[in-house]
Amino acid sequence: MTLPAEFSLIARHFRPLAGEGALNLADDAAVLDLPPGQQLVIAADAMVAGVHFLPDDPPGTIGRKLLRTNLSDLAAMGAAPLGYLMTTAFPKGTPDGWVADFAAGLATDQAEFGLSLLGGDTVSTPGPLSLSLTILGSCAPGRALRRDGARPGDQIWVSGSIGDGTLGLAVLHGRLPADGEGFLADRYRLPRPRLALGQALSGLASACMDVSDGLVQDLGHLCRASGCGARLLAADVPLSPAARAALAADSALLPRLLTGGDDYELLFAAPPEATPAVEAAARAARAPVACIGQFFAGVPAVTVLGSDGAEMALPKGGWSHF
């Protein structure tokens, strides 16, 4: 009996990604042991061509983006990665070389982040390429970072730089001039999950999440989970040199930087007295961090203050699918 093409595709491209516990992707499920005494931390994200990435993005970056957005969720919890499962719905006629490049990108990131494929499913779709990935990680019992621990008086911190992803998408759409090095497009295509920082913040930050749907909207989620208000100082939000250059050319971009998606940085809370420890953790994790405001007792809402001290009016809260 000749095997259907589906199994050949899995064998060629996905089996080489399989790790311990995956049973060579040839069984009904993966079987694995958690590190002794650890809790399981698990999250899932989906991506659809034309919604979460551009259909003509290089195939090697598409799988990596999905893997990295999921790793960013683990980072936000302070967890260490264990492995992942992935389901792929490919349009019929997807070239074999495309799938090979897609898998090669995943292999690169598996090596970089130290995890492997545990299982999944490969199906066809009459619609656009659709991907779903479930990430597994672990952390010490009770040490997972949560969104609901911010307290009035805590400072608001963010890692890295904000707004690059949304500018990168504008560059790829031709609505913004490209920066020389392609830094912005790269930031849109390849998030940098802050795994080391997240783990270093465990036990230190009072609340943490990753910024995926826009800084202001996501800070609003953290406020609602924690039951306090937040005051954000726009001038203190860290920007990359490329974003600074774009903003210098068009100051009207600022609201977009603060509300656009695809940052995948960590947004966290810590009491002021923890500042030296936060800065030491960031240095150890080689992740820049910046204090961008403070939580206060009040209705769970975000106030953004411009450099003139006045409240900024922001056109929309962030990305929504519906």
Next chain:
Amino acid sequence: MTLPAEFSLIARHFRPLAGEGALNLADDAAVLDLPPGQQLVIAADAMVAGVHFLPDDPPGTIGRKLLRTNLSDLAAMGAAPLGYLMTTAFPKGTPDGWVADFAAGLATDQAEFGLSLLGGDTVSTPGPLSLSLTILGSCAPGRALRRDGARPGDQIWVSGSIGDGTLGLAVLHGRLPADGEGFLADRYRLPRPRLALGQALSGLASACMDVSDGLVQDLGHLCRASGCGARLLAADVPLSPAARAALAADSALLPRLLTGGDDYELLFAAPPEATPAVEAAARAARAPVACIGQFFAGVPAVTVLGSDGAEMALPKGGWSHF
């Protein structure tokens, strides 16, 4: 700040499904403890409207079908369910009532099978409804049933009845007269994961898998994993009364029953001396089982013998997406 519609949709329809460890679906990931001393068993399946289910299937059965096909994977490993994550890509404009019915179906099955939603993602798609579900279960260390343990001389067993799902699809497509009670369509829409049987077979069956892509093709997978051949007696394959009636009306349906998908029964191997124990396990699990052939030393291939003892020619091996 008004919350985007996406979060409202999640809060209305999916938050009520969330269980312990899901952190109310309001954090970046779920955090859970495995039952002490157990291994994690984990699998993922995807479904696309028009490929895995009919776009006009009742919404209440669609989520349940995906959950049950995943539970069937746990059953095949002899594992007990813990929880699940689900990502949904809804076409824009999906009516709220549709999502409510979809979620209500999941709630019904959560109660029946004793598990809850742990996390996921809700996105939009310009294509057909696409769903992905990751199921988590557990089993005692080293007790997971595998596909690679069948040995020459072992008997081939299958649970329940074979071919109902593919006939049900034909009924729903109007290519086959409906049976009076709607049994066949129901079998296509709502698989019955054999969880109790799978757990009862742990330590007893030498190999096990679930039949999802057609009995003959899936038996071929088991042969390849185990490195032996299989001889299947078509006359011994258990059929439901509805399938028997369809076959009586059109004997040419037999190959379709043996190769069509959507059975979600357990296919397993056991040495002949284990027969009394297998039958006792099946009785305890309230799952009928039938011996349908035997494994032998030889190339990993399936021979199907008809009631005349001659080898049957089967038109295709089973379902493939590509």
